Amino acid sequence: xxxxxxxxxxxxxxxxxxxxxxxxxxxxxxxxxxxxxxxxxxxxxxxxxxxxxxxxxxxxxxxxxxxxxxxxxxxxxxxxxxxxxxxxxxxxxxxxxxxxxxxxxxxxxxxxxxxxxxxxxxxxxxxxxxxxxxxxxxxxxxxxxxxxxxxxxxxxxxxxxxxxxxxxxxxxxxxxxxxxxxxxxxxxxxxxxxxxxxxxxxxxxxxxxxxxxxxxxxxxxxxxxxxxx
Ligand code: CA
Numbered sequence: 552x553x554x555x556x557x558x559x560x561x562x563x564x565x566x567x568x569x570x571x572x573x574x575x576x577x578x579x580x581x582x583x584x585x586x587x588x589x590x591x592x593x594x595x596x597x598x599x600x601x602x603x604x605x606x607x608x609x610x611x612x613x614x615x616x617x618x619x620x621x622x623x624x625x626x627x628x629x630x631x632x633x634x635x636x637x638x639x640x641x642x643x644x645x646x647x648x649x650x651x652x653x654x655x656x657x658x659x660x661x662x663x664x665x666x667x668x669x670x671x672x673x674x675x676x677x678x679x680x681x682x683x684x685x686x687x688x689x690x691x692x693x694x695x696x697x698x699x700x701x702x703x704x705x706x707x708x709x710x711x712x713x714x715x716x717x718x719x720x721x722x723x724x725x726x727x728x729x730x731x732x733x734x735x736x737x738x739x740x741x742x743x744x745x746x747x748x749x750x751x752x753x754x755x756x757x758x759x760x761x762x763x764x765x766x767x768x769x770x771x772x773x774x775x776x777x778x779x780x
Pocket of ligand 1: 561562563604605
């Protein structure tokens with residue numbers, strides 16, 4: 552099995568080198584980008600996970616995170632010196648999967664890296680279940696059930712629902728959803744996403760005015776609010 556590829560985006564050489572050596576000791580294939588510019592050049596390569604420092608000399612880590620999320624759902628762990636709740640929430644809101652506050656123990660970071668990689672692998676074969684089994688999504692057979700009854704969804708509806716449900720409480724913009732579902736974006740598709748969401752709600756929600764699963768975040772997009780079992 553080829554080693555899993557990890558990109559570290561960090562300008563502080565000491566930190567980057569320590570994390571790299573810890574990860575390499577565990578058999579990972581590690582690349583370091585010490586500027587945002589370099590990260591953007593490398594990012595189109597396939598990485599299994601990205602460790603991203605928020606504070607870079609040239610481009611904000613947030614900007615890079617948003618950029619990656621336009622085309623990829625690779626796990627992203629943010630490194631941040633900021634410990635205020637606001638910044639953490641912001642980091643997760645723009646699509647990071649996790650954050651580690653500096654100074655951190657490299658051992659702990661490696662443990663988190665492994666946990667995220669395990670989760671990514673598992674999600675390819677997993678049954679997602681929410682609200683005590685009220686809603687279940689079988690990612691392999693693409694079957695969705697509500698209270699055990701199969702809900703017929705179109706392929707696009709299924710993809711949108713799965714994209715949201717795989718990452719509860721993360722806000723997705725319409726453009727992100729279009730990109731994830733179609734692989735590209737085109738003008739005017741925003742409204743189509745709204746129509747799909749409307750259909751999904753009619754099929755899976757008891758009360759579409761008070762959704763338990765797909766919530767509109769005004770001015771931002773949508774997020775999945777089901778509670779994982
Ligand atoms: Ca830095």
